[in-house]
Amino acid sequence: MISQELNDQITRVGPGSEAGRVLRHYWQPALLREELAHGDKVPVNLLGERLALIRDASGIYVLATRKASADEKPTHYPNARDIVIDPDGPAYPVTERNGVIFAYMGPGDPPEFPNFDCFRAPESHVFAFKGLWQCNWLQALEIGIDPAHASFLHRFLEDEDPKESYGKQFRDSAADTNIPMTKILRDYPRPDISVDETEYGLKITALRRMENDLIHVRVTNQIFPEAICIPMSREMIITQWHVPIDDENCYWFTMFTSFRDPVNKDLMREQRLKEHALPDYAPLKNKANNYHYDPDEQARLTYTGMGLDINVHDQWAVEGMGPIQDRTQEHLGRSDVAIIRYRRMLRQAIAAVADGRFEDLPMQRGESVAQISGPLSNDSIADTSDWQMASHAADMARRSACPWDARV
Amino acid sequence: MEGRSVKDPTAAWTVIARVSDLDAKRPLLPITLASGRYVLFRDEEGELGLIGRHCPHRGADLCFGRLEDNGLRCPFHGWHFDRTGQCVEQPAEPEGSKMYTQIKVPMIPVKIVDGNILANIPEGELSQ
Numbered sequence: 163m164i165s166q167e168l169n170d171q172i173t174r175v176g177p178g179s180e181a182g183r184v185l186r187h188y189w190q191p192a193l194l195r196e197e198l199a200h201g202d203k204v205p206v207n208l209l210g211e212r213l214a215l216i217r218d219a220s221g222i223y224v225l226a227t228r229k230a231s232a233d234e235k236p237t238h239y240p241n242a243r244d245i246v247i248d249p250d251g252p253a254y255p256v257t258e259r260n261g262v263i264f265a266y267m268g269p270g271d272p273p274e275f276p277n278f279d280c281f282r283a284p285e286s287h288v289f290a291f292k293g294l295w296q297c298n299w300l301q302a303l304e305i306g307i308d309p310a311h312a313s314f315l316h317r318f319l320e321d322e323d324p325k326e327s328y329g330k331q332f333r334d335s336a337a338d339t340n341i342p343m344t345k346i347l348r349d350y351p352r353p354d355i356s357v358d359e360t361e362y363g364l365k366i367t368a369l370r371r372m373e374n375d376l377i378h379v380r381v382t383n384q385i386f387p388e389a390i391c392i393p394m395s396r397e398m399i400i401t402q403w404h405v406p407i408d409d410e411n412c413y414w415f416t417m418f419t420s421f422r423d424p425v426n427k428d429l430m431r432e433q434r435l436k437e438h439a440l441p442d443y444a445p446l447k448n449k450a451n452n453y454h455y456d457p458d459e460q461a462r463l464t465y466t467g468m469g470l471d472i473n474v475h476d477q478w479a480v481e482g483m484g485p486i487q488d489r490t491q492e493h494l495g496r497s498d499v500a501i502i503r504y505r506r507m508l509r510q511a512i513a514a515v516a517d518g519r520f521e522d523l524p525m526q527r528g529e530s531v532a533q534i535s536g537p538l539s540n541d542s543i544a545d546t547s548d549w550q551m552a553s554h555a556a557d558m559a560r561r562s563a564c565p566w567d568a569r570v
Numbered sequence: 571m572e573g574r575s576v577k578d579p580t581a582a583w584t585v586i587a588r589v590s591d592l593d594a595k596r597p598l599l600p601i602t603l604a605s606g607r608y609v610l611f612r613d614e615e616g617e618l619g620l621i622g623r624h625c626p627h628r629g630a631d632l633c634f635g636r637l638e639d640n641g642l643r644c645p646f647h648g649w650h651f652d653r654t655g656q657c658v659e660q661p662a663e664p665e666g667s668k669m670y671t672q673i674k675v676p677m678i679p680v681k682i683v684d685g686n687i688l689a690n691i692p693e694g695e696l697s698q
Contacts (some may be wrong), residue, residue: 301628301629310647311646311650311662311664313662314645314646314648314661314662315645315646315647318594349650351661351662352661352662352663352664352665354664355664385663405594406693409640451632453573455634457595457596458595460636460645465636465645466633466634466645467634475645478631478634479630479645479646480631482630482631482634483624483626483628483629483631484629487628487629488624488629489629491624491626491629492626492627492628492629493626493627493669494627494666495627495660495662495663495667495669495671496663496664496669497647497662497663498628501646540686
């Protein structure tokens with residue numbers, strides 16, 4: 163449990179707020195490049211500010227302030243012709259990386275981009291998409307740094323053929339075995355979780371001790387301040403930001419990065435457009451329709467009764483907490499160790515910004531940010547004795563066979 | 571799920587539902603009282619429980635919980651609660667952990683009278 167005061171401090175992100183000031187020191191995913199088709203002004207609702215992507219007088223894209231009425235809905239997405247720019251409001255620089263347009267809304271010069279796989283892979287090997295969750299960004303992030311929940315929330319009471327798994331999370335077979343990931347998650351629900359602070363955030367290692375002295379090793383990452391980097395399949399990783407629209411709504415922005423074949427973007431987009439409505443990328447299964455909850459399905463097929471798309475399970479978990487999770491009532495356990503470490507990092511960053519010690523912020527400490535690569539995200543199965551080496555070797559093997567330069 | 575709202579209870583024992591409202595394959599109803607949100611369910615022994623709707627772990631909505639093992643299980647991390655609101659299992663916590671013994675969600679006593687389910691609303695929450 164934490165105090166209401168602390169909960170407010172780490173969740174609220176509007177202009178001048180403490181966590182909001184930290185987030186503004188980092189590039190924020192603002193919109194997908196595909197949204198440019200909307201017209202010469204594209205609405206963006208970000209960190210409690212009402213903005214629009216436009217070209218300035220010199221033809222350069224900027225994120226300008228737009229005039230908005232107080233009762234606009236948080237994801238309001240007006241037609242280009244109805245957008246009125248407020249010349250007195252701030253305007254922010256933007257830049258694109260592999261289908262995502264990032265904005266810098268903080269003071270001074272924007273930071274360098276790290277050399278993460280999602281940024282350095284060629285365009286052919288990265289697919290980007292986003293989706294709306296109607297809740298505060300922090301609870302959305304926290305589910306992503308909680309390796310235990312996958313054994314429950316995403317439990318499948320039956321396994322499907324991993325060959326049908328393309329483009330979906332947790333549906334491949336694990337490592338180089340023929341065991342479906344869904345079976346490992348179900349059979350070993352009590353992972354041993356350890357957390358290491360890194361230059362980019364946190365490295366989270368979840369160990370599931372299996373029979374015959376084998377161990378399943380899942381390495382995931384928290385990238386400061388609001389992203390995660392996790393394995394999706396043997397071929398792909400996910401880098402996902404949980405970007406505040408305002409205090410009570412957020413978008414996930416995901417860059418799917420392939421270490422092998424070019425991404426089948428048409429298929430991945432089609433899979434996701436079946437689940438989302440444009441223009442605001444709102445999920446079709448949502449709180450208003452109980453996420454299509456089906457008690458019969460819950461009894462025989464999935465743990466939630468909300469279908470096979472694990473994004474919907476996560477969305478239910480975090481939206482069900484309320485617009486901002488009431489952390490004065492929570493009881494964190496050992497499985498929440500990464501969440502506890504993350505909140506400590508965020509509070510340290512809040513203090514650093516308040517003191518003007520910007521050089522103490524992660525990835526802004528004067529090191530060469532462009533040298534920060536990876537991070538390593540993978541699933542592997544190893545002998546208990548050498549799991550650390552085996553986990554590392556599995557990622558190196560994938561990287562050395564990669565058609566683009568994925569060396570770390 | 572929309573909670574059924576019980577407005578301005580004026581007696582300690584207040585009708586919150588009909589017994590027949592739970593005549594479903596999954597006998598569970600969200601109930602909203604002035605003091606907050608609850609979930610009403612019938613366990614495998616046929617007894618009723620009216621307990622806090624949000625899992626005390628990280629606040630997930632127990633109205634979508636799994637009715638199994640004579641109680642209600644949160645789909646987020648499998649924490650399991652009996653009809654008194656006592657946590658009886660935390661399957662993701664380390665082997666041997668006794669943390670669950672310290673975890674209880676609020677519980678409001680209920681009884682059945684003439685086909686109605688009555689809840690014993692705490693005195694402070696009655697309207698004057």
